[in-house]
Amino acid sequence: MTILARLTEKSWEPGPQPVERDRPSAGAVGMVAYFGVAMVMFSLLLAAYLMRMGLHAGTEHVHDWKPMPDPPLLWINTLVLAASSVAWEVARRERAVRAAIVGSALGVLFLGGQLLLWRHYQGAGYTLSSNPANAFFYLLTALHGLHIIGGLFAAGRALAAANMRNVALCALYWHFLLIVWLVLAALLLST
Amino acid sequence: MATTLADDLRPLHHPHSWVTKYVWSQDHKVIAIQYSCTAIGIGLVALVLSALMRLQLGFPGAFPAIQPDNYLQFVSMHGMIMVVYLLTALLLGGFGNYLIPLMIGARDMVFPFVNMLSFWFYLLSVIVLVAGFFVPGGPTGAGWTLYPPQAISEGTPGHQWGIVTMLVSLAIFVAAFTMGGLNYVTTVLQARTRGMTLMRMPLSVWGIFTASVMGLLAFPALFVAAIMMLFDHLAGTSFFMPTMQSMGAITPTQGGSPLLFQHLFWFFGHPEVYIVALPAFGIVSDLISVHARRNIFGYRMMVWAIVIIGALSFLVWAHHMYVSGMNPYFGFFFATSTLIIAIPTAIKVYNWLLTLWRGDIHLRVPMLFAIAFIFTFIHGGLSGLFLGNVSVDVPLSDTFFVVAHFHMVMGVSPVLVIFGAIYHWYPKIFGRMWNETLGKLHFWITFLGVYAIFLPMHYLGILGVPRRYYALGETAFIPQSVHLANAWISIAALVVFCAQGLFFFNMIWSLFRGPRADPNPWGAASLEWLTPDTPPAHGNWGPHLPVVYRWAYDYSVPGAARDFIPQTEPQVEQRA
Amino acid sequence: MPVAVAIAMLVVGSVAFHLFSPWWRTPIASNWGSIDSALDVTLWICGAAFVGLNLFLAWALVKYRHRPGHRAHYEPENPSLERRLTFWTAIGIAGMLAPGLAAWGKYVSVPKEATVIEAVGQQWQWSFRYPGPDGVLGAAGVKYITPDNGLGLDPLDPFGRDDILVESGDLHLPVGKPVKIVLRSKDVLHDFYVPEFRAKMDLVPGIVTYFWLTPTKTGTFDILCAELCGTGHHAMRGKVVVETPQAFAQWQAQQSSFGQILAEAPPAAMSILLIKANACIVPASWSIR
Ligand code: HEM
Ligand SMILES: [Cu+2]
Numbered sequence A: 001m002t003i004l005a006r007l008t009e010k011s012w013e014p015g016p017q018p019v020e021r022d023r024p025s026a027g028a029v030g031m032v033a034y035f036g037v038a039m040v041m042f043s044l045l046l047a048a049y050l051m052r053m054g055l056h057a058g059t060e061h062v063h064d065w066k067p068m069p070d071p072p073l074l075w076i077n078t079l080v081l082a083a084s085s086v087a088w089e090v091a092r093r094e095r096a097v098r099a100a101i102v103g104s105a106l107g108v109l110f111l112g113g114q115l116l117l118w119r120h121y122q123g124a125g126y127t128l129s130s131n132p133a134n135a136f137f138y139l140l141t142a143l144h145g146l147h148i149i150g151g152l153f154a155a156g157r158a159l160a161a162a163n164m165r166n167v168a169l170c171a172l173y174w175h176f177l178l179i180v181w182l183v184l185a186a187l188l189l190s191t
Numbered sequence B: 001m002a003t004t005l006a007d008d009l010r011p012l013h014h015p016h017s018w019v020t021k022y023v024w025s026q027d028h029k030v031i032a033i034q035y036s037c038t039a040i041g042i043g044l045v046a047l048v049l050s051a052l053m054r055l056q057l058g059f060p061g062a063f064p065a066i067q068p069d070n071y072l073q074f075v076s077m078h079g080m081i082m083v084v085y086l087l088t089a090l091l092l093g094g095f096g097n098y099l100i101p102l103m104i105g106a107r108d109m110v111f112p113f114v115n116m117l118s119f120w121f122y123l124l125s126v127i128v129l130v131a132g133f134f135v136p137g138g139p140t141g142a143g144w145t146l147y148p149p150q151a152i153s154e155g156t157p158g159h160q161w162g163i164v165t166m167l168v169s170l171a172i173f174v175a176a177f178t179m180g181g182l183n184y185v186t187t188v189l190q191a192r193t194r195g196m197t198l199m200r201m202p203l204s205v206w207g208i209f210t211a212s213v214m215g216l217l218a219f220p221a222l223f224v225a226a227i228m229m230l231f232d233h234l235a236g237t238s239f240f241m242p243t244m245q246s247m248g249a250i251t252p253t254q255g256g257s258p259l260l261f262q263h264l265f266w267f268f269g270h271p272e273v274y275i276v277a278l279p280a281f282g283i284v285s286d287l288i289s290v291h292a293r294r295n296i297f298g299y300r301m302m303v304w305a306i307v308i309i310g311a312l313s314f315l316v317w318a319h320h321m322y323v324s325g326m327n328p329y330f331g332f333f334f335a336t337s338t339l340i341i342a343i344p345t346a347i348k349v350y351n352w353l354l355t356l357w358r359g360d361i362h363l364r365v366p367m368l369f370a371i372a373f374i375f376t377f378i379h380g381g382l383s384g385l386f387l388g389n390v391s392v393d394v395p396l397s398d399t400f401f402v403v404a405h406f407h408m409v410m411g412v413s414p415v416l417v418i419f420g421a422i423y424h425w426y427p428k429i430f431g432r433m434w435n436e437t438l439g440k441l442h443f444w445i446t447f448l449g450v451y452a453i454f455l456p457m458h459y460l461g462i463l464g465v466p467r468r469y470y471a472l473g474e475t476a477f478i479p480q481s482v483h484l485a486n487a488w489i490s491i492a493a494l495v496v497f498c499a500q501g502l503f504f505f506n507m508i509w510s511l512f513r514g515p516r517a518d519p520n521p522w523g524a525a526s527l528e529w530l531t532p533d534t535p536p537a538h539g540n541w542g543p544h545l546p547v548v549y550r551w552a553y554d555y556s557v558p559g560a561a562r563d564f565i566p567q568t569e570p571q572v573e574q575r576a
Numbered sequence C: 001m002p003v004a005v006a007i008a009m010l011v012v013g014s015v016a017f018h019l020f021s022p023w024w025r026t027p028i029a030s031n032w033g034s035i036d037s038a039l040d041v042t043l044w045i046c047g048a049a050f051v052g053l054n055l056f057l058a059w060a061l062v063k064y065r066h067r068p069g070h071r072a073h074y075e076p077e078n079p080s081l082e083r084r085l086t087f088w089t090a091i092g093i094a095g096m097l098a099p100g101l102a103a104w105g106k107y108v109s110v111p112k113e114a115t116v117i118e119a120v121g122q123q124w125q126w127s128f129r130y131p132g133p134d135g136v137l138g139a140a141g142v143k144y145i146t147p148d149n150g151l152g153l154d155p156l157d158p159f160g161r162d163d164i165l166v167e168s169g170d171l172h173l174p175v176g177k178p179v180k181i182v183l184r185s186k187d188v189l190h191d192f193y194v195p196e197f198r199a200k201m202d203l204v205p206g207i208v209t210y211f212w213l214t215p216t217k218t219g220t221f222d223i224l225c226a227e228l229c230g231t232g233h234h235a236m237r238g239k240v241v242v243e244t245p246q247a248f249a250q251w252q253a254q255q256s257s258f259g260q261i262l263a264e265a266p267p268a269a270m271s272i273l274l275i276k277a278n279a280c281i282v283p284a285s286w287s288i289r
């Protein structure tokens, strides 16, 4: 039944016999709902980023927005996260615990890379409070990193319990974080 | 990844000791009560603060202990607690938790552990919030809107530490709400019992469900805004902080946008109004239908209206910013979208009235509150049209007209529903009956009292009295009679304040002394009244989940023996 | 039953309160009668809805109260009734939205001939600036502020020299002339609000906001702050004096310009001022004509 048909049901009329239906697992539904939450959060930050960046176009303020450089590490980290996502996809399709472990390890590597990136920027004088572009960068990467940490935690639990259904959920979650990261990286690179 | 109902029969986490049963409980009903008690407890703090504010406004100068700083702190804490920590937590964490699984025929929420965490995070957020009263400088006095730059700069009470505890507490609250909200949404989507189609759900579930979805999408805005403001305050960034003069010196921050904060805040703040209102709409629909012994009129319209209001409310946030200095041309769009929302809202009102029409109205205490709600909601909804209608908002914004409007529509109205709902479900929750006389007394004082408080405020606002004013001082356009009105309002507020004692006494006394309640004292058709035990036991349904054959509103069906048919009763002729 | 009576009494009481309450709009002193009439239209439509709906409620409560043997009517929905109600509601909404939007249309379009006057807010007082003979306000910004340059004018901007400053006095406006009031804040948010003018607008640090009006009545009115700005919010008052153009010109002639103030400033203060002006920080600075 389409969602429209369900929402126009005249439920006071006698309906069909109640039957047992298949339904997605609670975990899957809950996770998709969470994607909604995270998506709104990151989208709002992106909107805030663009608004804050373009703020002075209209007024006669002097530009205070200084874009950050794009070191190679940014690309490397992106590749690491993509590889991690591939490993998780293998784990999901092949029900392979090994691949899931590789995926998690690459996730840890990505976090390490992000930390290095922070150090790199800090060393070059791009500190949190020196420019709004930097502040947004640190804020966005920190929130994204927290999501990765959460994912690693969940992955650890799923693997410890050898629960392949949850491993599959972890893989989906990982793809989601990859997409978020790609959008963030594209924004950081293009501005 | 498909599961069947068999999953719902998996063994529940079974409580063993008193501690796991009542403290670290994963039972949605216990969590609901924990949520409700915490919310009501902190709500009482907000109520006391409102009494203190009224003392100052009604009798300026008579209470030298209340200084301008204190007044602003009371205003801010009162507003924030009422909106977020009382109403949101009580309607979703309390009623949502209690009613959803029972009304859709589930054994519990789908993630009971996360549900428990949600409560403990909420409690933590309340503790951090209250800590604000004890930090140096006291709680924040920036208004519940917490606008920067003043929220974190010199000249505003609590700009050092009070604002930090407030923002941290809000961030924790958002985390708690997200955990709870995911549970409510997933449970409704995934754990409905056999035969419980979406359109057979009671409107309470629809209201709570839609509000939860909205909360999940709106609270991130508050979260982001709180984190960014914390950065500005503690790490010296300038997301929101412009170049400005503070303490006679120029601040090091530059270029930040106070309006950016306002957009983020109201992107949360407006939906928040409906996060509070929609569960109340849903619950009141059920109260009216049950006590008028009539099906809710236009059920499908009611569901669609809830969903449409929920969706549209993400498109109207800037009606709080008509005179904020944003691009004035936005005003056209936001005024139009705001007034369009009034249409589905009006339909809901009509359908409540049409449910009473040709009904068989039993005026029991829950119904009295529901009727009072209709009255105050009509009043508050209509005054909202003034404020939504851009140019009319220009003289009225930031005056007592606004204060009167939002108290009527999102203060008084949901609170009346909450009272009605507590009286309505109390027999199921505790298995005892409350005292009718005390209930009626409580109703009359509260209903007439709040109207006496908030009706005159509209007129003070039209006259031009601004809100968040510690004292009116010598102002040419304010006649002496305004001070009289303020004193009168304050007296009414104190009477209402005291009358709540009746409610608490009634509830607590009845818990021990009330007569045993019938399992279904109102003759209601929805599932929560059909549990094998009253109060429902852990797992709700005994060995077998209920099976649903009809909608929740089969009242006074022609030809039926009784004037209601429970949802679990098979239809005579069932389509194949 | 008593609740039906109470609802009916509350409706009657509210209407009576409306008719007899001593508190209503202040007598208008600007051109914004269109705002008042949009309010009136909204009030009539909403008032009718309030009375009608609640009297229906009271009537239904009496008529359909529970009596032994009485049974409710079973009727799941009535789409045509609901459609009609929706239609008439939409008409009512459109009826009040139209004058509202029309008035807003005027509010946001400043007439060309309006003179520019600046109001500057700070915790917790108002100051004002007039463009002087050249009709142009000079550049200003928080970064230029010194003890002798409280409003932060750019000392190097020639347009600013003839600007007339009123730092702790009343705002004077000529009656019958449209003015665009531009708003600037030195610290936090404020809001310029004169109830008799109906108009108001926030002051936002970092940007310049504005609104316009034509004063239509001579007299002295209170300026209030309508955006919470800290401890002294309720005490942030000013006065606006609306007077005939002659009286206004006379008053203006007695005020001192930024150039005069600079000329009287001691050399030491002058150099601080110029150092600030040349400093390479980049905060807000603007000029407007
Ligand atoms: C008898 C009950 C209540 C009384 C007497 C009362 C009184 C007040 C007063 C005097 C103010 C400050 C007005 C001002 O100076 O601007 C205020 C503000 C406020 N109240 Fe209430 N209130 C009550 C219940 C509620 C409830 C149930 C809510 C729930 C929504 C609520 C929400 C607010 C909010 C959001 C503000 C604005 C705070 C701000 O300006 O930042 N109040 N109330
Ligand atoms: Cu709103």
Ligand SMILES: [Cu+2]
Pocket: C189, C190, C191, C225, C226, C227, C228, C229, C230, C232, C233, C234, C236
């Ligand atoms: Cu102020």
